[in-house]
Amino acid sequence: MKSNVTSDLHVEHVTKTYPDGTTALQNISFHVNKGEAVALLGHNGSGKSTMFKCLSGFERPTSGSIYLQGTDLASLSRRSFKPVRKKLGMVFQHFHLVYNLSVFQNVLFGRMGHHRSILPVMAPFASSDNRDRAMMCLDRVGLAHLADRRSDQLSGGQQQRVAIARMLMQEPEIVLADEPIASLDPKAGREVMELLWDIVEEQSLTVVCILHQTEIAKNFADRIIGLHKGQIVLDTPASSISAGELDQLYYGSGRKAAHA
Amino acid sequence: MTTLTAPARFKRPSWVTVVTVGIFAGLFVLGVQHAQISLERLFSGILNMFGFISSAFPPNPERIAPISAAMYETFQIALVGTVIGVLLSLPVALLASHNTAPHPSIRWAARGMVSAMRTIPDLIWALIFVISVGLGPLAGILTIIVDTIGFCARFFSERIEEVQKGPSQALQSTGGGQLGVISGSIIPISFPSFVGTSLFSFEKSIRAAVVLGLVGAGGIGVELSTAFTLRNFDEALMIIILILIVVIAFEQLSSAIRKKVI
Numbered sequence: 430m431k432s433n434v435t436s437d438l439h440v441e442h443v444t445k446t447y448p449d450g451t452t453a454l455q456n457i458s459f460h461v462n463k464g465e466a467v468a469l470l471g472h473n474g475s476g477k478s479t480m481f482k483c484l485s486g487f488e489r490p491t492s493g494s495i496y497l498q499g500t501d502l503a504s505l506s507r508r509s510f511k512p513v514r515k516k517l518g519m520v521f522q523h524f525h526l527v528y529n530l531s532v533f534q535n536v537l538f539g540r541m542g543h544h545r546s547i548l549p550v551m552a553p554f555a556s557s558d559n560r561d562r563a564m565m566c567l568d569r570v571g572l573a574h575l576a577d578r579r580s581d582q583l584s585g586g587q588q589q590r591v592a593i594a595r596m597l598m599q600e601p602e603i604v605l606a607d608e609p610i611a612s613l614d615p616k617a618g619r620e621v622m623e624l625l626w627d628i629v630e631e632q633s634l635t636v637v638c639i640l641h642q643t644e645i646a647k648n649f650a651d652r653i654i655g656l657h658k659g660q661i662v663l664d665t666p667a668s669s670i671s672a673g674e675l676d677q678l679y680y681g682s683g684r685k686a687a688h689a
Numbered sequence: 690m691t692t693l694t695a696p697a698r699f700k701r702p703s704w705v706t707v708v709t710v711g712i713f714a715g716l717f718v719l720g721v722q723h724a725q726i727s728l729e730r731l732f733s734g735i736l737n738m739f740g741f742i743s744s745a746f747p748p749n750p751e752r753i754a755p756i757s758a759a760m761y762e763t764f765q766i767a768l769v770g771t772v773i774g775v776l777l778s779l780p781v782a783l784l785a786s787h788n789t790a791p792h793p794s795i796r797w798a799a800r801g802m803v804s805a806m807r808t809i810p811d812l813i814w815a816l817i818f819v820i821s822v823g824l825g826p827l828a829g830i831l832t833i834i835v836d837t838i839g840f841c842a843r844f845f846s847e848r849i850e851e852v853q854k855g856p857s858q859a860l861q862s863t864g865g866g867q868l869g870v871i872s873g874s875i876i877p878i879s880f881p882s883f884v885g886t887s888l889f890s891f892e893k894s895i896r897a898a899v900v901l902g903l904v905g906a907g908g909i910g911v912e913l914s915t916a917f918t919l920r921n922f923d924e925a926l927m928i929i930i931l932i933l934i935v936v937i938a939f940e941q942l943s944s945a946i947r948k949k950v951i
Binding site: 487511515518521523524525526528530538539540541542546547550551557599 | 855857858859860861862863864865866868869872873874877878880881
């Protein structure tokens with residue numbers, strides 16, 4: 430695969446073997462173009478989470494390389510990783526808000542990578558520019574009225590929206606989402622997904638989203654990559670994917686889906 | 690039908706158990722012999738105790754003003770020592786926790802220091818500080834600082850190590866540095882526990898500061914020691930009552946605050 434100017438994320442022959450001998454990823458290669466939204470599907474143990482950790486730099490692949498806008502992640506030291514992280518906005522399954530701080534403070538933290546010290550992102554000391562920006566981000570996710578609340582007083586769906594506002598505050602170029610709606614009920618999950626997708630479309634961000642729900646993946650993503658036992662078994666545009674292919678990914682061949 | 694055998698009612702203990710129990714039993718008997726515990730001595734001890742109580746009653750409030758001043762000094766020693774100790778405990782705890790220490794060797798050094806501070810009893814620290822800075826409240830304050838670090842840094846560090854990875858990871862993923870992650874997620878998440886531990890430590894410090902005076906490190910202990918030496922038992926009782934009142938009052942106050950914070 431050649432390096433592509435329009436490609437934001439380039440995964441080349443990535444293999445990840447853990448010290449206990451389990452191989453989580455086997456020779457994975459794919460690339461994601463600028464502005465493209467890719468859903469990474471697969472059941473538990475398929476290697477999705479390991480892929481997420483490698484993409485976000487929390488784990489290093491055993492072999493192979495990951496290029497983020499042309500920069501090889503493996504070549505970066507812990508210090509030089511920071512400016513790269515700034516470009517990567519992340520949304521997590523369990524929101525990962527600092528639960529006993531205010532919603533507003535959590536959103537402000539999204540700006541941490543833009544400053545050298547922590548003071549400019551602390552609510553009492555933040556510049557009015559940052560404070561206004563945080564309120565705008567909160568307003569975008571529809572939660573400006575809850576800015577002063579303690580984060581753990583919010584519902585799961587609201588907390589995930591705060592996490593999205595925090596991600597917006599960061600002004601990322603690429604969004605990585607790790608099962609963003611897996612711990613939400615179907616209705617809240619759908620709302621969060623719609624919000625997230627509206628935002629990434631508005632700002633034409635590149636997205637890699639790990640998902641469990643095939644239906645949702647089909648509705649939202651441009652492209653679907655299916656993982657099974659650490660290998661890519663599916664890489665198709667979402668529009669041309671058939672229900673059978675998706676079922677096979679989750680239930681193996683010869684078995685009908687019990688539900689959609 | 691097969692007959693089912695229940696496990697034996699008693700099992701023979703292993704020889705390690707037998708030897709260990711044997712050694713402890715032997716040491717206990719030797720200890721009792723060494724202290725020369727006899728009914729006679731116990732009996733006269735009870736009589737002496739009655740003697741003390743009868744001459745201590747009623748408590749003598751004559752010197753209440755200097756005693757209160759000394760109690761106030763004890764309180765100051767505890768307060769100043771605890772506040773400084775708590776402030777120093779935070780960086781020490783961060784250096785001693787595996788998720789925040791910059792390097793494993795620093796973590797080991799910090800842990801070793803904290804255990805040494807905790808393991809050496811406060812009266813020994815007080816003796817050391819009395820020798821180095823002289824009699825008076827400064828020696829007491831230094832002792833309480835060391836005592837507080839030994840206690841707080843350990844519990845702070847335990848709390849820090851329990852903090853969930855998620856929020857820190859989220860802040861790290863925004864491009865924040867280690868210091869930002871620590872002050873943005875680890876410290877705020879641990880804060881209620883820090884406050885609880887610090888209040889607890891303050892209660893402990895008041896009790897410790899009371900006895901520090903016995904070795905000359907300032908506060909009410911000096912008065913108590915003098916009263917006993919001069920056999921002014923009625924004044925000693927007054928001092929003990931005052932200590933009780935102050936300690937209980939602060940325990941109540943701090944547990945009320947703790948309940949509110951956590």
